[in-house]
Amino acid sequence: MAEERVVLKNCGVIDPGNISTFLEQDGFRALEKARKEMSPEQVIEEIKASGLRGRGGAGFPCGLKWEMARQAPGDSKYVICNADEGEVGTFKDRHILQNDPFTLIEGIVLAAYAIGAEQAYIYLREEYHYLLELVQGAINQAREKGLLGAVNIDVREGAGAYVCGEESALMESIEGKRGEVRYKPPFPPTSGLWAQPTTINNVETLMNVPRIILNGASWFNQMGTERSQGTKVFSVSGDVAWPGVYELVMGSQLSELVVGLAGAEKVKMVQIGGATGRIIPSSMLDTPLSFESILGAGAITVFNESRDTMEIVYRTMEFLAEESCGKCTPCREGTEVMVNIMEAFYRGEARESDIGLLEELSRVMAVSALCGLGQAAPIPVTDTLQYFRSDYEERIKQKQSGAVK
Amino acid sequence: MQKETGPGDNDRENLLVALKRAQEKQGYIKDEFVTELADSLNVGIAEAYGVATFYSFLSKKPLGRNVIRVCRSLPCYLEDSRMIVKTISDELGISPGETTPDARFSLELTNCIGACDQAPAMLVNHDLHGNLTPEKISQILKEYK
Numbered sequence: 001m002a003e004e005r006v007v008l009k010n011c012g013v014i015d016p017g018n019i020s021t022f023l024e025q026d027g028f029r030a031l032e033k034a035r036k037e038m039s040p041e042q043v044i045e046e047i048k049a050s051g052l053r054g055r056g057g058a059g060f061p062c063g064l065k066w067e068m069a070r071q072a073p074g075d076s077k078y079v080i081c082n083a084d085e086g087e088v089g090t091f092k093d094r095h096i097l098q099n100d101p102f103t104l105i106e107g108i109v110l111a112a113y114a115i116g117a118e119q120a121y122i123y124l125r126e127e128y129h130y131l132l133e134l135v136q137g138a139i140n141q142a143r144e145k146g147l148l149g150a151v152n153i154d155v156r157e158g159a160g161a162y163v164c165g166e167e168s169a170l171m172e173s174i175e176g177k178r179g180e181v182r183y184k185p186p187f188p189p190t191s192g193l194w195a196q197p198t199t200i201n202n203v204e205t206l207m208n209v210p211r212i213i214l215n216g217a218s219w220f221n222q223m224g225t226e227r228s229q230g231t232k233v234f235s236v237s238g239d240v241a242w243p244g245v246y247e248l249v250m251g252s253q254l255s256e257l258v259v260g261l262a263g264a265e266k267v268k269m270v271q272i273g274g275a276t277g278r279i280i281p282s283s284m285l286d287t288p289l290s291f292e293s294i295l296g297a298g299a300i301t302v303f304n305e306s307r308d309t310m311e312i313v314y315r316t317m318e319f320l321a322e323e324s325c326g327k328c329t330p331c332r333e334g335t336e337v338m339v340n341i342m343e344a345f346y347r348g349e350a351r352e353s354d355i356g357l358l359e360e361l362s363r364v365m366a367v368s369a370l371c372g373l374g375q376a377a378p379i380p381v382t383d384t385l386q387y388f389r390s391d392y393e394e395r396i397k398q399k400q401s402g403a404v405k
Numbered sequence: 406m407q408k409e410t411g412p413g414d415n416d417r418e419n420l421l422v423a424l425k426r427a428q429e430k431q432g433y434i435k436d437e438f439v440t441e442l443a444d445s446l447n448v449g450i451a452e453a454y455g456v457a458t459f460y461s462f463l464s465k466k467p468l469g470r471n472v473i474r475v476c477r478s479l480p481c482y483l484e485d486s487r488m489i490v491k492t493i494s495d496e497l498g499i500s501p502g503e504t505t506p507d508a509r510f511s512l513e514l515t516n517c518i519g520a521c522d523q524a525p526a527m528l529v530n531h532d533l534h535g536n537l538t539p540e541k542i543s544q545i546l547k548e549y550k
């Protein structure tokens with residue numbers, strides 16, 4: 001097994017309500033090292049050399065993002081931690097916040113030091129309001145110990161919107177607006193929150209930062225694959241014996257995770273990366289989990305042989321249609337049409353021409369939608385058409401023979 | 406001394422924060438409140454209304470004292486989240502989108518609440534309840550007056 005606790009090192013070890021237990025480990029030593037021995041540029045160089053890429057799904061190089069924000073002109077700069085994990089099947093950041101909010105705070109302060117920011121925000125999804133007290137308490141304790149220096153960290157809560165996990169929608173929400181996606185460019189490192197240089201990093205990405213600063217880039221980048229260094233934290237749920245949070249070295253096989261650790265049996269398909277993630281059949285369980293292959297934000301939903309492909313895709317599409325922010329037509333209308341077609345398949349009322357329609361619509365949405373949500377929304381359809389096409393055809397045949405329930 | 410952290414009362418960015426506060430206090434967001442807020446923050450009524458109707462935790466219609474949000478996303482669905490809705494409907498006599506006549510409970514469906522490892526799960530107000538069974542649900546409902 002390639003389990004390795006880098007991000008989750010302190011989870012279950014420290015008391016998340018008591019900073020002393022964190023300091024007894026190696027808490028805030030990375031920050032101390034950075035402040036004493038490293039310039040902000042050196043911190044950025046170290047992160048760049050580590051190969052750390054964004055853990056929220058997009059995989060953008062973290063050090064490069066920071067460098068752009070550091071070099072961008074601006075009156076003030078902002079660090080944002082994206083704690084709005086709303087992807088279906090994701091709960092790893094909840095687990096991290098519940099068990100080790102201090103490492104996250106250290107990572108945020110390191111990011112602020114690197115880019116030259118004095119204000120940071122943690123954007124916490126409303127669904128996790130029950131974590132607010134713990135997170136705020138951790139910030140307060142760090143502040144009282146003088147560990148935040150000149151950096152101020154505020155928690156901003158969402159109000160229930162999946163799309164606010166998208167970085168530009170998230171910034172709109174912090175600015176008090178509807179969580180609608182912005183046109184890009186400009187990108188956040190040059191023009192983000194209130195049009196100032198801003199870095200937005202996922203909780204898990206920032207958790208890696210203190211480890212890298214303390215142990216060095218070469219310690220970190222020897223783990224994983226050529227283009228995916230370090231570990232990945234996964235949320236595993238669905239038809240498994242032991243749903244939960246697991247951390248594996250990048251490049252580990254999907255089967256190690258879902259069969260070996262989570263105890264899945266009679267697997268039909270696995271959805272990797274939530275509603276807009278990839279769907280792969282059980283014959284591909286040897287797929288490595290990495291940016292080169294498939295990763296997403298690490299949501300792994302397992303479906304066993306008793307599950308109906310049409311129903312899975314239908315319900316996934318229903319979710320996406322509801323959570324589409326509505327700003328661009330391909331996503332707003334495309335997801336609605338897909339829900340209708342998938343409902344027809346689910347109920348056994350679809351026609352043969354519907355498969356072609358799904359394929360055409362998928363192509364249009366993938367190239368014309370404004371943000372990642374709309375571009376990736378057809379993936380559950382295209383992947384199941386690729387690997388489970390017979391399930392679609394079967395349902396049409398059943399209709400023709402009058403055998404549908 | 407702790408720095409003042411929240412946005413100032415009259416700042417544009419206060420719009421969502423103020424709407425959330427109103428939701429928390431009054432259980433829903435009244436039209437008059439949206440109008441007054443828009444005025445005090447110097448934003449258009451349409452914009453304030455747009456924000457008030459964008460987020461799923463903000464409601465334009467009155468909700469009960471306790472709001473139940475049952476997760477209907479796939480991981481919970483696989484663990485029979487329909488059972489939760491049925492149990493609550495049987496117990497309280499309301500369907501999703503409805504409020505009990507005594508205004509004690511509202512029942513809503515919601516998307517993934519990040520508790521897939523404890524599926525099926527629901528939120529009651531801000532409390533997470535997971536690994537639900539019909540018996541457990543009945544017990545939980547009794548806790549909310």
